[in-house]
Amino acid sequence: MAKIDRRILKTREAIRNALIALMSEKSFENITINDISEKANLNRGTLYLHYTDKYDLLDKCIKDHLSNMLNYCTISQVGEAKLDVINSPLPLFQYLEEHFSFYSSMLTNKGITCFQEQLIFMVKNGINERLKAGEINQGDDNEVAVQYMASAFVGVVEWWIKNNMPLSPEVMAQQLWGIFEKNYSLVRALRNSNEG
Amino acid sequence: MAKIDRRILKTREAIRNALIALMSEKSFENITINDISEKANLNRGTLYLHYTDKYDLLDKCIKDHLSNMLNYCTISQVGEAKLDVINSPLPLFQYLEEHFSFYSSMLTNKGITCFQEQLIFMVKNGINERLKAGEINQGDDNEVAVQYMASAFVGVVEWWIKNNMPLSPEVMAQQLWGIFEKNYSLVRALRNSNEG
DNA sequence: AATGATGTGTTGATTAGTTAACAAAATCGA
DNA sequence: TCGATTTTGTTAACTAATCAACACATCATT
Numbered sequence: 001m002a003k004i005d006r007r008i009l010k011t012r013e014a015i016r017n018a019l020i021a022l023m024s025e026k027s028f029e030n031i032t033i034n035d036i037s038e039k040a041n042l043n044r045g046t047l048y049l050h051y052t053d054k055y056d057l058l059d060k061c062i063k064d065h066l067s068n069m070l071n072y073c074t075i076s077q078v079g080e081a082k083l084d085v086i087n088s089p090l091p092l093f094q095y096l097e098e099h100f101s102f103y104s105s106m107l108t109n110k111g112i113t114c115f116q117e118q119l120i121f122m123v124k125n126g127i128n129e130r131l132k133a134g135e136i137n138q139g140d141d142n143e144v145a146v147q148y149m150a151s152a153f154v155g156v157v158e159w160w161i162k163n164n165m166p167l168s169p170e171v172m173a174q175q176l177w178g179i180f181e182k183n184y185s186l187v188r189a190l191r192n193s194n195e196g
Numbered sequence: 197m198a199k200i201d202r203r204i205l206k207t208r209e210a211i212r213n214a215l216i217a218l219m220s221e222k223s224f225e226n227i228t229i230n231d232i233s234e235k236a237n238l239n240r241g242t243l244y245l246h247y248t249d250k251y252d253l254l255d256k257c258i259k260d261h262l263s264n265m266l267n268y269c270t271i272s273q274v275g276e277a278k279l280d281v282i283n284s285p286l287p288l289f290q291y292l293e294e295h296f297s298f299y300s301s302m303l304t305n306k307g308i309t310c311f312q313e314q315l316i317f318m319v320k321n322g323i324n325e326r327l328k329a330g331e332i333n334q335g336d337d338n339e340v341a342v343q344y345m346a347s348a349f350v351g352v353v354e355w356w357i358k359n360n361m362p363l364s365p366e367v368m369a370q371q372l373w374g375i376f377e378k379n380y381s382l383v384r385a386l387r388n389s390n391e392g
Numbered sequence: 393a394a395t396g397a398t399g400t401g402t403t404g405a406t407t408a409g410t411t412a413a414c415a416a417a418a419t420c421g422a
Numbered sequence: 423t424c425g426a427t428t429t430t431g432t433t434a435a436c437t438a439a440t441c442a443a444c445a446c447a448t449c450a451t452t
Contacts, residue, residue, distance in 0.1 A: 007438050043440050239410050
């Protein structure tokens with residue numbers, strides 16, 4: 001890909017860091033463009049060269065972080081990047097720990113739902129992929145089960161971040177893996193009893 | 197004074213921070229312009245817009261810091277800014293503590309003498325002022341005494357920084373004040389014995 | 393409802409920084 | 423000592439950021 005002028009990279013980083021810093025001070029709705037440009041130490045006009053408004057900024061900021069997250073969690077995997085929270089939840093928790101300030105800002109801010117929505121989308125994507133890969137084949141009627149697991153997983157992530165990561169990433173990954181195991185057995189048992 | 201374009205301020209700060217960071221990694225002589233521009237994350241050409249070479253950069257960096265130091269240590273004083281290390285050494289040590297990384301880089305780097313020289317110059321300046329103000333009036337033949345005190349003081353500062361500030365600024369200030377008192381008595385006694 | 397203050401989005405002229413190239417000097421290794 | 427590599431200092435064309443001004447919208451207070 002073409003090399004991007006380093007001024008652009010610096011400006012964007014300053015703006016995004018400013019947004020994250022401000023979001024740990026006050027709610028997103030109360031943050032003004034003036035606040036952001038001031039905190040980022042750049043001219044207000046410069047901000048408009050990169051983002052149409054603060055919602056555009058937030059959206060791009062989230063997309064960028066989630067993209068990095070996906071990248072981080074699938075380095076060693078082949079094929080298209082998918083979040084495999086069933087088989088390897090550990091990298092995700094490690095990533096979240098490393099970028100705690102951002103994700104904490106996102107999750108503790110009332111009125112911001114796009115973040116959770118996008119995260120759930122990613123998790124569902126990963127679970128679907130896992131199912132397709134043949135682990136649990138029960139046709140195409142998995143929608144409810146997938147939604148169930150994704151909601152549960154994201155809910156746990158949200159709880160973990162909001163409570164300042166009371167457990168280590170390793171413990172979180174281990175416990176979730178245990179739950180998935182039980183869940184899987186449960187699904188099989190139910191299916192068998194229906195068939196029998 | 198005229199407002200300076202914020203791009204200039206950001207660039208200069210990045211360059212100076214890079215220099216200080218590099219000086220805690222390797223000796224000044226081994227630092228290249230390439231190193232600095234790389235660490236500062238800006239184009240090499242940009243550096244030349246502000247400094248003629250790395251010696252110019254170092255010099256301006258030192259002058260800037262010492263100027264800030266002088267400013268910090270004489271906020272509440274009237275008249276021209278002078279470092280009054282005899283009557284109030286405390287602010288100086290507080291300032292040094294706050295900007296430890298810079299002064300440590302300067303003092304632990306072999307081959308850099310301009311820093312010590314400028315510091316001694318400032319201290320002598322302050323002591324001279326203090327003498328002129330009437331505390332110890334013995335005509336104009338103070339040169340040796342002033343040089344003696346300034347060297348001693350800067351030597352103590354150097355020791356303190358090089359040893360990672362083993363004592364608090366308060367203790368340092370207190371002890372030096374005690375020494376100055378004794379020194380003063382000594383000077384008086386000597387003078388009296390000569391006169392008598 | 394009027395008013396003053398603050399925030400928004402856009403503009404044009406200007407300035408600073410970037411990039412990539414260059415020749416010359418210095419440094420390094422064989 | 424020679425040749426390769428790195429570093430230096432400068433340049434020209436280009437791009438991004440700055441500043442200040444503007445009209446307009448929003449909001450809080452009286």
